[in-house]
Amino acid sequence: MCFEQISENLQAIVYDPKDAPEELWSAWFAVSESVFREFNPKSRLPDRNAAKRRLSVASPLYRTERTLVFDNTETPVAVMSFSYETQLSPSYELDRNICHMNILVEKAFRRKRIATQLLRELLKKARKIQKTTIAGEIDNTPARKFCEAYAGEVVHKEVQHRMYMDGANWEAAAEWRENGRNKFPDTTFEFFQDCPAADIQAFCRTYTEIINERPTGDMQQTIITTPASRRIEEENLKKKGVKWYTLISREKNGDISAMTDIMYHRREPHKIIQYFTGVSARHRRKGLAKRLKAEMLYLMREKFPEVEYITTTMAPDNRPMQAINAKLGFKLRKTDYVYQWTLTDLERQVEMHLQTVKKRRKRDCQTGFPG
Ligand SMILES: CC(C)(COP(=O)(O)OP(=O)(O)OC[C@H]1O[C@@H](n2cnc3c(N)ncnc32)[C@H](O)[C@@H]1OP(=O)(O)O)[C@@H](O)C(=O)NCCC(=O)NCCS
Incomplete structure (x- = not known):
């Protein structure tokens, strides 16, 4: 040494x-x-x-x-x-x-x-x-x-929020899911680890577009996801032992309209990190973010019943996301500068x-x- x-x-x-x-x-x-x-x-x-x-x-x-x-x-x-x-x-x-x-x-x-x-x-x-x-x-x-x-x-x-599963507002989640299903029955949901080859171009384009629309103050950071970098990240997280799941919504014309992703490690089964949630600009104001969060919450409960809490971060001026998280039961944990x-x-x-x-x-x- x-x-x-x-x-x-x-x-x-x-x-x-x-x-x-x-x-x-x-x-x-x-x-x-x-x-x-x-x-x-x-x-x-x-x-x-x-x-x-x-x-x-x-x-x-x-x-x-x-x-x-x-x-x-x-x-x-x-x-x-x-x-x-x-x-x-x-x-x-x-x-x-x-x-x-x-x-x-x-x-x-x-x-x-x-x-x-x-x-x-x-x-x-x-x-x-x-x-x-x-x-x-x-x-x-x-x-x-x-x-x-x-x-x-x-x-x-960035503010970090945490929600304990037993403190989640399941009534709100059920209502958001039902409203979405009734009002927009043609919007479907797909859940994957490896992004399907047929969708990877469109997925990466939409992901890059939405993630760079989130408020980031004066911070210098551009997030660009390409099919090649997505595959590298998928492989990398697998090697690290992290399970990375993405949930997307798809419109009748095939457009990917929203997405959210979570990370889980079987050696730390009590926690999940919800990394990013975003809705494409064309599909905002339709309750899609609420429906997506609700659909993901049900999936998490079903797939990882031992999870105790979910953590997520966002800019304090991201008002829509803050409101959704607060209603669902997320509580402020700390602020990152x-x-x-x-x-x-x-x-x-x-x-x-x-x-x-x-x-x-x-x-x-x-x-x-x-x-
Ligand atoms: C941030 C951290 C690394 C600083 O380590 P450190 O060795 O104590 O820092 P230094 O002694 O070199 O401090 C340099 C100057 O910073 C300022 N400073 C550091 N800690 C301070 C404190 N607690 N209160 C007031 N001033 C402080 C002082 O001006 C200090 O100079 P001085 O002691 O001559 O007055 C340490 O507090 C730490 O490990 N924090 C937790 C981990 C963390 O969050 N790291 C940051 C990630 S980059």
């Missing part, structure tokens, strides 16, 4: 989860589970085997570099990931300048500038591969303070901070104040 000394007290190792030895996994779980527990004290920890598999399968559409950080006593203190799209991603040309960071520092080791030093390493890598924008998704107060200390700009907010910087601004901020700290230390030593 090849460790790199990144400061007097810290050493880091860039590792590939696919062939990481058990001691690196133990270190990764020590940090990631401790941070998870801190911010989700009532939740079950993610299943270790599922997490290992999720991390070990790399998508050809993205590259993720993972780093583990230890202090002088070989205690794991932080983990970092740095990711960006590969040329295989259909949105590469539009988003080629952007990369994403995720840094977790174990609570007992915070406010010692560990994240700052890691960020400095990450920025060097970003510059080397010509990235010019850095983004990070944040869901807790200390991390927001960290981003604000470096003058990050909030470019987007997307922070963004230009590379040069963040480099300057980090260097300035580290210089100030150095000067402060020097002055405190000279005056005899403790550091």
Whole structure:
């Protein structure tokens, strides 16, 4: 294993989860589970085997570099990931300048500038591969303070909602399904894992159209799904052990009018993530989103009877989706903030901070104040 000394007290190792030895996994779980527990004290920890598999399968559409950080006593203190799209991603040309960071520092080791030093390493890598924008998704107060200390700009907010199956409003679901069936009897529903070959062109076109109509604030992100990228994602999620189901509605003329998808892992059978729900502009104001959510809810209950809750996220200004979810029984769980910087601004901020700290230390030593 090849460790790199990144400061007097810290050493880091860039590792590939696919062939990481058990001691690196133990270190990764020590940090990631401790941070998870801190911010989700009532939740079950993610299943270790599922997490290992999720991390070990790399998508050809993205590259993720993972780093583990230890202090002088070989205690794991932080983990970092740095990711960006590969040329295989259909949105590469539009988003080629952007990369994403995720840094977790174990609570007992915070406010010692560990994240700052890691960020400095990450920025060097970003510059080397010509990235010019850095983004990070944040869901807790200390991390927001960290981003604000470096003058990050909030470019987007997402709210995460959760609905417990036993708190679902089944009357509303039944009503939405019945109304839809009565008013639009020619609209049919199809449920699949692998998108049928005959539909994949039309499906990807409609998916790309609708998903890019959702509110995303000032965030730089274009989601393009092509038949090739859909197949890559299908394969990839299977390798990760994730079951990915899509439900579409189809009109009499054959048009795909709406879609929603869910993800399920058999090692974490208590939860489902509902990823995206969208109705094509031509078919809005007909109760289709409600009917789709209701049809999916019945399918989930039938297919995954052990599921306890469903999680979904959306922009806080997505009023139609918020209203539907609230009526169905979803409750606000947390808010995610997307922070963004230009590379040069963040480099300057980090260097300035580290210089100030150095000067402060020097002055405190000279005056005899403790550091
Ligand atoms: C965000 C996080 C990584 C910061 O780690 P850290 O090592 O404590 O950060 P640093 O010591 O380098 O902080 C740098 C500056 O940010 C600001 N800052 C960081 N945490 C702060 C807090 N809780 N309150 C106020 N300011 C804070 C300070 O200005 C600090 O500099 P200073 O201590 O010299 O005043 C850490 O809080 C964490 O792991 N949070 C949970 C995981 C997470 O959400 N990560 C974000 C994903 S990118």
